[in-house]
Amino acid sequence: xxxxxxxxxxxxSSDKVSVICRALRRAIIEQxxxxxxxxxxxxxxxxxxxxxxxxxxxxGQLAAEGLVELRRNRIAVVATPSxxxxxxxxxxRIELERLVVRxxxxxxxxxxxxxxxxxxxxxxxxxxxxxxxSIRLATEFHILLAHMxxxxxxxxxxxxxxxxxxxxxxxxxxxxxxECAINEHRAIIAALAKGDVDKVMAxxxxxxxxxxxxxxxxxxxxxxxxxxxxxxxxADEATGEKVVKLTKAARR
Amino acid sequence: xxxxxxxxxxxxSSDKVSVICRALRRAIIEQxxxxxxxxxxxxxxxxxxxxxxxxxxxxGQLAAEGLVELRRNRIAVVATPSxxxxxxxxxxRIELERLVVRxxxxxxxxxxxxxxxxxxxxxxxxxxxxxxxSIRLATEFHILLAHMxxxxxxxxxxxxxxxxxxxxxxxxxxxxxxECAINEHRAIIAALAKGDVDKVMAxxxxxxxxxxxxxxxxxxxxxxxxxxxxxxxxADEATGEKVVKLTKAARR
DNA sequence: GTAGCTCAAACTGCATGCAATTCGAGCGCC
DNA sequence: GGCGCTCGAATTGCATGCAGTTTGAGCTAC
Numbered sequence: 001x002x003x004x005x006x007x008x009x010x011x012x013s014s015d016k017v018s019v020i021c022r023a024l025r026r027a028i029i030e031q032x033x034x035x036x037x038x039x040x041x042x043x044x045x046x047x048x049x050x051x052x053x054x055x056x057x058x059x060g061q062l063a064a065e066g067l068v069e070l071r072r073n074r075i076a077v078v079a080t081p082s083x084x085x086x087x088x089x090x091x092x093r094i095e096l097e098r099l100v101v102r103x104x105x106x107x108x109x110x111x112x113x114x115x116x117x118x119x120x121x122x123x124x125x126x127x128x129x130x131x132x133x134s135i136r137l138a139t140e141f142h143i144l145l146a147h148m149x150x151x152x153x154x155x156x157x158x159x160x161x162x163x164x165x166x167x168x169x170x171x172x173x174x175x176x177x178x179e180c181a182i183n184e185h186r187a188i189i190a191a192l193a194k195g196d197v198d199k200v201m202a203x204x205x206x207x208x209x210x211x212x213x214x215x216x217x218x219x220x221x222x223x224x225x226x227x228x229x230x231x232x233x234x235a236d237e238a239t240g241e242k243v244v245k246l247t248k249a250a251r252r
Numbered sequence: 253x254x255x256x257x258x259x260x261x262x263x264x265s266s267d268k269v270s271v272i273c274r275a276l277r278r279a280i281i282e283q284x285x286x287x288x289x290x291x292x293x294x295x296x297x298x299x300x301x302x303x304x305x306x307x308x309x310x311x312g313q314l315a316a317e318g319l320v321e322l323r324r325n326r327i328a329v330v331a332t333p334s335x336x337x338x339x340x341x342x343x344x345r346i347e348l349e350r351l352v353v354r355x356x357x358x359x360x361x362x363x364x365x366x367x368x369x370x371x372x373x374x375x376x377x378x379x380x381x382x383x384x385x386s387i388r389l390a391t392e393f394h395i396l397l398a399h400m401x402x403x404x405x406x407x408x409x410x411x412x413x414x415x416x417x418x419x420x421x422x423x424x425x426x427x428x429x430x431e432c433a434i435n436e437h438r439a440i441i442a443a444l445a446k447g448d449v450d451k452v453m454a455x456x457x458x459x460x461x462x463x464x465x466x467x468x469x470x471x472x473x474x475x476x477x478x479x480x481x482x483x484x485x486x487a488d489e490a491t492g493e494k495v496v497k498l499t500k501a502a503r504r
Numbered sequence: 505g506t507a508g509c510t511c512a513a514a515c516t517g518c519a520t521g522c523a524a525t526t527c528g529a530g531c532g533c534c
Numbered sequence: 535g536g537c538g539c540t541c542g543a544a545t546t547g548c549a550t551g552c553a554g555t556t557t558g559a560g561c562t563a564c
Contacts, residue, residue, distance in 0.1 A: 268547085268548085297549095302548080302549085303548060303549045303550070304549085304550090305547090305548065305549065305550090306547090306548070306549090324555095325554085325555050325556060326555095326556070326557095327556090327557095
């Protein structure tokens with residue numbers, strides 16, 4: 001483990017761009033910006049005190065991470081992953097995080113274990129707060145683990161895919177229940193400290209899998225990608241007043 | 253498998269930027285641009301008939317993929333992964349590609365199997381050509397597999413990490429031997445067609461692992477990240493004429 | 505001949521400006 | 535009242551320009 005460089009930032013070019021990226025990333029995963037929210041370059045630039053050029057660059061980076069959708073000549077929007085993409089993201093995440101804990105099991109210092117425990121404590125305290133903050137903290141626990149591998153590539157991929165999953169959670173799982181997740185985090189820390197590779201990998205697997213299935217109970221066409229898809233089943237009953245109202249409300 | 257969108261391009265915003273990205277990506281993995289090669293924005297812009305703004309944006313994307321290193325106020329250079337980063341990339345790649353074949357085993361259409369075989373045939377024909385082309389084709393085989401999962405996220409990650417590994421190969425393994433790889437590819441196709449999940453996962457694992465170990469035989473300080481490191485052992489013998497010549501030659 | 509210094513050229517960081525495209529409010533038609 | 539159309543405002547795509555930083559070639563001193 002010794003001898004590994006600590007080059008924390010993988011890309012994140014210049015300061016101004018990365019500041020905007022971080023801010024937007026956080027806003028997105030805390031649901032301050034919902035999926036589908038518009039992100040005009042002008043507005044971003046003005047808000048962060050930079051030119052459009054920089055805001056544009058930041059949007060490009062976030063698009064590369066899958067948090068933002070960029071279509072030519074159109075306003076950038078916060079990504080709205082489909083149900084299938086969400087499931088794929090979780091599948092990938094499971095494999096990546098199993099790799100993380102495999103590398104980490106039995107190799108954590110006491111200081112690192114303390115840091116992990118402190119983080120989970122913070123998660124615990126945040127249970128009273130908003131769901132958004134709980135979700136963010138839970139996600140950051142996983143990213144913290146990834147950091148401890150000292151593998152910049154792994155950190156990047158785990159972060160990215162975790163953020164994507166975060167986005168999904170905010171889309172598909174309305175009543176988020178993070179209580180159980182906290183206990184699962186504690187169990188993972190314990191198994192890591194004990195150095196039981198197989199057990200910690202299994203724990204991580206089931207943890208993530210249960211988060212995924214809690215969220216993605218069913219293909220859930222509600223809240224799906226496209227309004228038209230949502231309304232398709234109603235189309236048969238034609239001109240129902242409710243349907244019309246819905247389109248108007250949603251269009252705004 | 254049905255019902256999955258075919259949205260091939262994940263980010264790759266506007267045309268001009270993505271054209272440059274693709275060109276550079278290919279140049280890098282074919283070693284036309286060696287690790288460490290300078291990539292000035294002006295020159296790129298001029299070469300591709302666009303402004304610096306666009307070239308810059310493209311470099312940003314490639315940096316996000318890990319193919320390019322971007323340091324503030326400095327000329328962008330083709331990334332030079334450390335040995336440890338290379339090993340990490342392969343570890344991640346193994347997990348991701350095991351996931352690919354797990355999803356694919358027994359689910360490929362005849363047309364897809366034919367496509368895969370055709371690709372391997374192309375690899376076979378390319379054995380006479382340059383190493384660079386062989387490496388590229390071998391890499392593209394894996395990306396082709398990823399595409400068949402119809403999972404854009406998986407495609408993106410596999411592509412990225414495969415390109416990174418390509419870069420590594422060009423750094424650390426001078427005499428590339430791709431002959432065996434071709435047979436391994438054929439074996440994987442066969443196992444996929446047969447639908448033997450466990451076998452194909454094991455095959456993919458050993459295939460990638462052997463590629464990695466063939467390349468990364470030892471931490472190999474030669475050809476490493478920094479000239480100074482390479483020369484350190486020679487420093488003791490002081491003022492040897494040879495050493496001086498080396499520095500001059502490399503500096504150009 | 506070597507080491508250190510200086511300064512101009514090269515390059516990046518960023519903002520601004522213009523053309524092309526999209527968006528959406530308002531208007532006429534059914 | 536609802537639907538489609540049209541045109542101005544909003545927005546993106548991209549190039550260019552200016553300021554600050556790095557680079558390295560040439561010069562000087564030893």
